[in-house]
Amino acid sequence: MTTLVQAWTGAQKRLKAAFIDSPAIDARLLLEAATGATRTDILTDPYRELTEDQEALLNTYLDKREKRMPVARILGRKGFWKLLLNLSEHVLIPRPETECLVDMVLKAYPEGESFSIADLGTGSGAILLSILSERPAAKGLGTDISEEALAVARDNAAHLGIASRAAFLRTSWGDGLHDATFDVVVSNPPYIRSDVIPTLDPEVKNHDPMLALDGGASGLEAFEALAPEIFRLLKPGGRTWLEIGFDQSEDVEKLMKSAGFEDVATYLDLSNLPRVVVGRKP
Template structure:
């Protein structure tokens, strides 16, 4: 039996709803777009277009995987973030809207024509680094990650966005081997979920996201203890940092950066009014020993 776009979308929505999926309409549309090779506009303007048998079979496979709580981004292999579209897979954290707060804070601090150097620690798919470089044509950046699989995704994304001439990537352990006072901006979305909490997360995250990008140790703060002094070390005097945090970690992370000598340390909330990003600067008068 042939399916039209509108019938396929409706049936997919119902199937996902029955499976207890949170946003069945959006998820069904995203998977239909990829399976049928259509845009959102075409689903609306040409609703009676028929799917081929191959397209219907692909959509059915997608829906089966989603019902098992595999993230949509892994199924279709892409995710929108800020104003860019990123390839994603099981080796990288799926970009989340909350992380856009970092991009917003950075863009406020660095005017469009200003040349600056950026470091993204735990770059993953390239989310933060590439979103900033896409908006700031005079900037260049380095993305570091401990996962070579994640770096392969980031490199592909940089090439697809035509940013590979301004973005470089390094397999490494945070700031190891990086020179003192070498960046105008350091951004990071480190693992910050307490180890014991991970098993309580939604299956999409618990079972499908890379544990390396989630597990922040017993209290979720392990990465910040390492990063606070190291970020201040690699920042140029007057340079800015922006790190994502868990909703209840503002006070602890601010304290770590203050203890490391940061100035103007503050927390910005996300659209859900949760504490989300800690920013600050390195003393502009600091010259080092």
């Protein structure tokens, strides 16, 4: 029989041979999921033997990863902020870069403060639910054009115990919502230029929904729609945080200013790339 340490070593070798970027981490995550072992178990009980079923499941996972299916897709879940979110093929895998946006909103609103927030194009609900999980006095709405994505977001809200403070609506951005309704509007819209998509890693172009990636010929189509729409939805003095592509800050800032926003600025992510454009409605 194979032991935990043998399985981990063998899995790493397979993923390395398939030119996977982080073979050790991916091998460990798949081994933990296949066996129910923790990271500590692998270190402190390395000679524990896998059952035949566990070994077969690990091999199935490794087959998928070798074909460049992301670990989060294989397991159907992904850690984001302090949450573990369920995923489906209909939602984008939340990225660590997006946590910058969550962090900025939380810094702007102290813990006891009540405010209303809209997350336009919510997907799995990652941004909205991360903020609501830290701010118990806040309430929010997530919109998405995909009913399948909204089903994932609702499921995440329910299992995190936030469903009473998070509503979800199928609509395009803010269509049908009343003017001057929200204190905060956030969005991580599709912003990749259509011609760039074929050059993306297989993990992204083959496994993330095109609806969540494709920003049109300019990469700016979503922002052109969002800037005036967010301005309309915000209460006077309300603020917005938008995730952007690394080369879009100048264009998105222009769109925001044209829509009437003040205090428009771009903030960098942890890799020192432009990541979040902010603005305030006068």
